[in-house]
Amino acid sequence: MSGLLSTGAWLRERTDPLDAEAAGSVIAARYRRPDGQPTRLFVDEVLPRVTAAANTEALAILLAIGAATPESTGEAARTSATVLAAAGVPAPSWADELAEPITATGFRLLRRTTGLAAGKTAVLCGEFVRAGRRHILAVRLNPLRCGEAAGIVTLRTDLGLDRAIAQVQAGATRDAAGLGGKELDAAEFRWEVSEALAIRAAHEAADLLLGFRPSSDPHGQDVPGYHATALLLTGRLQALPTLRHQPPRPHTAACDELIRIVARRSPTRHPGPLPARWARQEGPAPLYQITVNMRGARQPIWRRLEVPADLSLARLHAVIQAAFGWQESELHEFETPFGTFTAPDPDGPDPDFPGPAPDWPDTRTVSLGQVLTGVGSQIVGVYLLENEWELDIELAKISGRTTGASDPRCLDGQRAAPPEGCQSWDVYEEFLRILEGEDADPDSEESYERLTEIGLAEATDFDPRWFDLEAVNADLSRLR
Known part of the structure; x- marks a missing residue:
C-alpha cells in the first residue's frame, strides 16, 4: 500500500492524463493471473484499501486504473473514484482532461521496403487526440513469429501522424530507409492490432506450456512493459468499429500444430461453477x-x-x-x-x-x-x-x-512406470533397448553412463514388466 500511495503522490504532480493511464496500466498488469484475468486479490483487497485511504493520492490511483482497465475491474475503480470525489476528496489537475472523450484521427501500417530490413519489419500506428493533446500508439510486429505484437510504445507528439512519420523517414539510417506507409481505416486498424495481440497471447500460452518463462521488463518499472501497454491499447480499440468477415491471421504450420497441442492440453471449462467440496x-x-x-x-x-x-x-x-x-x-x-x-x-x-x-x-x-x-x-x-x-x-x-x-x-495394475530420470518416451525407449542389448552391451561403460543419468546403478535395477500389488499397497500405506 505504501508503494501504491507513493505512485499516487507522483500522479498528483503530473499534468498529462496519459501519465495516469500509463501508471494505471502498470498497476493493473501487476495483479493479473497468467491467463490475463485480474486476481481476486486486486478486486477484494487492493481496490478497497486504496479507497479507504480517502485522499488525493488514492483518488489519483483509482482514476488511473479506471481509465487504463477496460473490463469490470476498471468499472470498480471508477465507481470507487466517484465515491471519493463525492465525499470532497480533491482531484488531481488532470482529472477533468482524463474524462474528456478520445478521438481517433488516423491509422497507418508501415513496412520497410528497402535495405537489409526490407520485408522484415512492420509497425501499426494509431493517432489519438484528447483535450487537444495528441499521442500515437505504435505496435511493432514480428514476422518471424506469425506477425505477433512484439512491442508497444506510446509517442507524445504535437506533429500529427503524417508529420511524425515523415520525420522518422527523414532521420532513418540507410539500412532502415524506405519506410513505406499504407493508410488504414479504424476497423482495419482494430482488426490488425487485435490479431497481433491474440497471436502474442497464443504464443505465450504455448511457451508457458513448454516451461519457458518470460523475462522481466528490461525497461524497469518506470516504463510500462508490453502487457501493461497492451491493456491501455485494448481500451482504445474498444471504441473503434469492428471489421466484418475477416478471417483470423494464420500461424506458421509448425506454430499452428503447437497451438493445437495447447488447445488439447487446455480442456473446455464446464458451463457451471466448480461444485462444492464434500461437507x-x-x-x-x-x-x-x-x-x-x-x-x-x-x-x-x-x-x-x-x-x-x-x-x-x-x-x-x-x-x-x-x-x-x-x-x-x-x-x-x-x-x-x-x-x-x-x-x-x-x-x-x-x-x-x-x-x-x-x-x-x-x-x-x-x-x-x-x-x-x-x-x-x-x-x-x-x-x-x-x-x-x-x-x-x-x-x-x-x-x-x-x-x-x-x-x-x-486394486490392480500393469507394468512398471518409466524411471523418473527418463525425460521423454524417446529416452525411455532408448533405455529399454539398452536393457535388451539392442543398442549397446548393458554392461558397457557407455550403457553405465546412460543408466547413471537415468538414476540407476545397473540394468538389473529395473524390470519394465514389474507390477507387485502387495508392494504397491505397502508403499501406499506409508502415506497414512
Missing part, C-alpha cells in the same frame, strides 16, 4: 474407483485405485506417485473441465515469473469429487512438469462408505 456433516464421502493410464506408452502402463471422493488433488498426486513407484516431487498439475489446478512452487515465487497468483486455486484446495462428477468423467494429471508424464484419470465406479476413514489402495 463433513453430510457423512463419509463415497469411494471412487479410478483408472490411471500413462498417456503415450507403447505397452499399457496403468493402475486401478480406490480413494475417497474428498481426497484433495494434492493428496491424489502423492497417491499416484506411490502407486507408480515414483519419488516425492511437488511438480504437478491437474487439467479438468473446470480449469487447470497447479501445485504452488515449493521454492516460492520467481521474481521474473511469479506463476499462479495467490488466489489461483491450487491442488490443495480442490478435491477429486469436485472435478470427477460422474462415472466416465475424466481429468488429466501431469507429473514432473519438465518431463510431462501425462496420466489419463477416469472415474470407473462410485460406491458407498460406511465409516469416516478410508486409506487409498491399489
Whole structure:
C-alpha cells in the first residue's frame, strides 16, 4: 500500500492524463493471473484499501486504473473514484482532461521496403487526440513469429501522424530507409492490432506450456512493459468499429500444430461453477474407483485405485506417485473441465515469473469429487512438469462408505512406470533397448553412463514388466 500511495503522490504532480493511464496500466498488469484475468486479490483487497485511504493520492490511483482497465475491474475503480470525489476528496489537475472523450484521427501500417530490413519489419500506428493533446500508439510486429505484437510504445507528439512519420523517414539510417506507409481505416486498424495481440497471447500460452518463462521488463518499472501497454491499447480499440468477415491471421504450420497441442492440453471449462467440496456433516464421502493410464506408452502402463471422493488433488498426486513407484516431487498439475489446478512452487515465487497468483486455486484446495462428477468423467494429471508424464484419470465406479476413514489402495495394475530420470518416451525407449542389448552391451561403460543419468546403478535395477500389488499397497500405506 505504501508503494501504491507513493505512485499516487507522483500522479498528483503530473499534468498529462496519459501519465495516469500509463501508471494505471502498470498497476493493473501487476495483479493479473497468467491467463490475463485480474486476481481476486486486486478486486477484494487492493481496490478497497486504496479507497479507504480517502485522499488525493488514492483518488489519483483509482482514476488511473479506471481509465487504463477496460473490463469490470476498471468499472470498480471508477465507481470507487466517484465515491471519493463525492465525499470532497480533491482531484488531481488532470482529472477533468482524463474524462474528456478520445478521438481517433488516423491509422497507418508501415513496412520497410528497402535495405537489409526490407520485408522484415512492420509497425501499426494509431493517432489519438484528447483535450487537444495528441499521442500515437505504435505496435511493432514480428514476422518471424506469425506477425505477433512484439512491442508497444506510446509517442507524445504535437506533429500529427503524417508529420511524425515523415520525420522518422527523414532521420532513418540507410539500412532502415524506405519506410513505406499504407493508410488504414479504424476497423482495419482494430482488426490488425487485435490479431497481433491474440497471436502474442497464443504464443505465450504455448511457451508457458513448454516451461519457458518470460523475462522481466528490461525497461524497469518506470516504463510500462508490453502487457501493461497492451491493456491501455485494448481500451482504445474498444471504441473503434469492428471489421466484418475477416478471417483470423494464420500461424506458421509448425506454430499452428503447437497451438493445437495447447488447445488439447487446455480442456473446455464446464458451463457451471466448480461444485462444492464434500461437507463433513453430510457423512463419509463415497469411494471412487479410478483408472490411471500413462498417456503415450507403447505397452499399457496403468493402475486401478480406490480413494475417497474428498481426497484433495494434492493428496491424489502423492497417491499416484506411490502407486507408480515414483519419488516425492511437488511438480504437478491437474487439467479438468473446470480449469487447470497447479501445485504452488515449493521454492516460492520467481521474481521474473511469479506463476499462479495467490488466489489461483491450487491442488490443495480442490478435491477429486469436485472435478470427477460422474462415472466416465475424466481429468488429466501431469507429473514432473519438465518431463510431462501425462496420466489419463477416469472415474470407473462410485460406491458407498460406511465409516469416516478410508486409506487409498491399489486394486490392480500393469507394468512398471518409466524411471523418473527418463525425460521423454524417446529416452525411455532408448533405455529399454539398452536393457535388451539392442543398442549397446548393458554392461558397457557407455550403457553405465546412460543408466547413471537415468538414476540407476545397473540394468538389473529395473524390470519394465514389474507390477507387485502387495508392494504397491505397502508403499501406499506409508502415506497414512
